[in-house]
Amino acid sequence: MDKTVNQKAWFLVLPVLLLVAFSAVVPLMTVVNYSVQDTFGNNEFFWAGLEWFEEMLASERMWDALGRQLLFSAIILAIEVPLGVFVALNMPKSGFWASFCLVLMSLPLLIPWNVVGTIWQIFGRVDIGLLGYVLDALGIPYNYTQDSLAAWITIIVMDVWHWTSLVALLAYAGLKSIPDAYYQAAKIDQASRWKVFRFIELPKMMGVLMIAILLRFMDSFMIYTEPFVVTGGGPGNSTTLLSIDLVKMALGQFDLGPAAAFSIMYFLVILLICWVFYTVMTNLDKREG
Amino acid sequence: MDWMAWTWPTAAFFGIIACTLIVFTILAIKFPETPRIGILRIETTRGDRLFITLLGSAFINLAWLGLVGANQPYALILCLIYAAAVFRWV
Numbered sequence: 518m519d520k521t522v523n524q525k526a527w528f529l530v531l532p533v534l535l536l537v538a539f540s541a542v543v544p545l546m547t548v549v550n551y552s553v554q555d556t557f558g559n560n561e562f563f564w565a566g567l568e569w570f571e572e573m574l575a576s577e578r579m580w581d582a583l584g585r586q587l588l589f590s591a592i593i594l595a596i597e598v599p600l601g602v603f604v605a606l607n608m609p610k611s612g613f614w615a616s617f618c619l620v621l622m623s624l625p626l627l628i629p630w631n632v633v634g635t636i637w638q639i640f641g642r643v644d645i646g647l648l649g650y651v652l653d654a655l656g657i658p659y660n661y662t663q664d665s666l667a668a669w670i671t672i673i674v675m676d677v678w679h680w681t682s683l684v685a686l687l688a689y690a691g692l693k694s695i696p697d698a699y700y701q702a703a704k705i706d707q708a709s710r711w712k713v714f715r716f717i718e719l720p721k722m723m724g725v726l727m728i729a730i731l732l733r734f735m736d737s738f739m740i741y742t743e744p745f746v747v748t749g750g751g752p753g754n755s756t757t758l759l760s761i762d763l764v765k766m767a768l769g770q771f772d773l774g775p776a777a778a779f780s781i782m783y784f785l786v787i788l789l790i791c792w793v794f795y796t797v798m799t800n801l802d803k804r805e806g
Numbered sequence: 807m808d809w810m811a812w813t814w815p816t817a818a819f820f821g822i823i824a825c826t827l828i829v830f831t832i833l834a835i836k837f838p839e840t841p842r843i844g845i846l847r848i849e850t851t852r853g854d855r856l857f858i859t860l861l862g863s864a865f866i867n868l869a870w871l872g873l874v875g876a877n878q879p880y881a882l883i884l885c886l887i888y889a890a891a892v893f894r895w896v
Contacts, residue, residue, distance in 0.1 A: 523838055527831070543810070546820060550811040562811045567871060567878060574872035785864050792861065796848050803849070 545784070551777035558771070569778035579779060581754070582762040583786075589758060590737040593676045597733055598726065600677070601684025606714070608689055619689075622682040634746025637675040641747070661748060665755035672744045672756055679743070680733060687729040691722035724801060731794040738787060759783055823860070830856055844896040855896055859889040 552569055554562040573579050604622075609615040625633075641661050643649040652659040661668040695717065703713045741760040744750070750757035750765070757765070763783065767776035830853055841849040850858070863885040870881035 525835060546816075547810045549819070550813060550816045553813060553816060554811060556811075560808065560811075562813075564813065570868065570871055571875065574868065782868065785861070785868070789861060789865070792857070800848055 548777045548780050551773050552781055553774075555774050565774055569774040570782075573775055573778045573782065576775075578754075578762065579782075582757055582759045585755075585757065586738060586759040589673070589740070590734055592673055593680070593737050594730060594733055596673070596677050597681045597684050598730060601681050601729065602688045602722070602726070604681065604685040605688035605692055606718070608685070610693070619686070622685055625679050625682050626686075628679070630742035631746055633675065633679050634743040637671060637678075637743075638747045641671050663752055665752055668748045668752060668756050672747055675743055675747065676737065676740070680736070684726075684729045684733065687725045688722055691725035692718060695721045724798070727794065727798045727801060731791075731798070734790065734794070735787065738790070826856065846896050850896055852893075855892050858896060859885075859892045862888055862892065 551562075553565060553567070555565045556562050608618045608622075628636075640646045641649045641659075643653045643660055649659060649661075658664070659667050661671040699717045699721075700713065703717060708716070739760055740758060741764065744756050744758060745761055745764075748756040750761045754762075760783075763776060763779055766772050766779060833852065839852060841851050841854075843849055866885050866888060867878070867881045870884070871878065874881075
């Protein structure tokens with residue numbers, strides 16, 4: 518605890534900072550500038566003060582989108598994390614099948630977002646898609662273009678299909694790092710399978726699982742392409758998540774001011790959640806260390 | 807810089823943030839410090855406390871705007887009290 522912190526190393530980050538300045542800080546500043554002004558195009562701006570923030574805070578549309586977004590992230594985390602851990606626990610630990618499984622698990626991660634969206638958009642269609650056609654033939658009512666529940670199930674299953682592998686691979690890496698001695702000790706103590714998981718595997722996986730949860734939360738919280746390609750935010754507004762709503766507002770309606778205010782609030786929420794996760798992760802590391 | 811649509815208030819806002827960061831950088835170099843554990847039970851340095859202050863202040867301002875909706879400058883007073891509390895106890 519007596520060691521002082523030397524912050525000079527931060528100067529080494531300067532080149533990256535310059536790059537980030539152009540790709541993130543300057544655009545972010547521009548968004549802040551837009552958020553207090555109104556424009557009708559032609560690069561002419563009129564001072565609006567905090568009007569857009571007030572409008573957005575009172576906007577039912579934004580709160581609804583935020584609610585849907587949180588629900589979406591909560592559902593996919595509740596499915597992907599336990600499923601990923603379950604898959605990792607059941608993957609072979611060595612040999613040909615271990616490599617085979619790793620490659621197989623990586624495949625969905627290599628597919629670009631818009632392609633994943635297109636795959637599921639076609640897969641779920643009742644006329645030509647395998648899933649939609651089979652469900653229809655079985656007499657199960659399923660039409661993601663007209664039924665909100667079907668649309669939600671489709672985008673959730675799509676996300677689970679796309680990203681569970683990431684959680685599984687991270688959990689697998691965590692499991693592989695556990696020394697054999699732990700298992701041997703558990704065997705000597707005649708620990709049950711559940712107890713081995715609860716007291717050896719889970720604590721040892723905690724660090725990577727936190728990273729997995731952070732990555733999946735952030736990614737799902739900012740998701741745009743996949744649900745946009747599949748449902749376009751519909752039917753109605755039922756799958757209009759935050760970023761879809763934001764793009765509709767900024768590009769569709771060209772309401773730059775309100776969209777900028779919306780973006781800043783979106784950014785602040787993400788920043789807050791990132792900080793919470795980061796703090797929890799670093800504290801976990803310190804406790805382990 | 808026209809395309810960035812600058813206004814005086816936003817320029818002043820970023821100017822103050824930039825100055826604060828520079829001051830804290832100089833402070834960190836001149837007076838290196840030991841991280842401490844405060845009421846949040848997490849280790850924080852001066853920089854961490856500044857970050858918590860700025861992020862919290864943004865939310866205080868938004869909450870004031872949404873709940874009270876008038877006299878926004880009073881929110882800044884609340885932020886200053888919050889900042890003092892963060893630097894003292896977090």
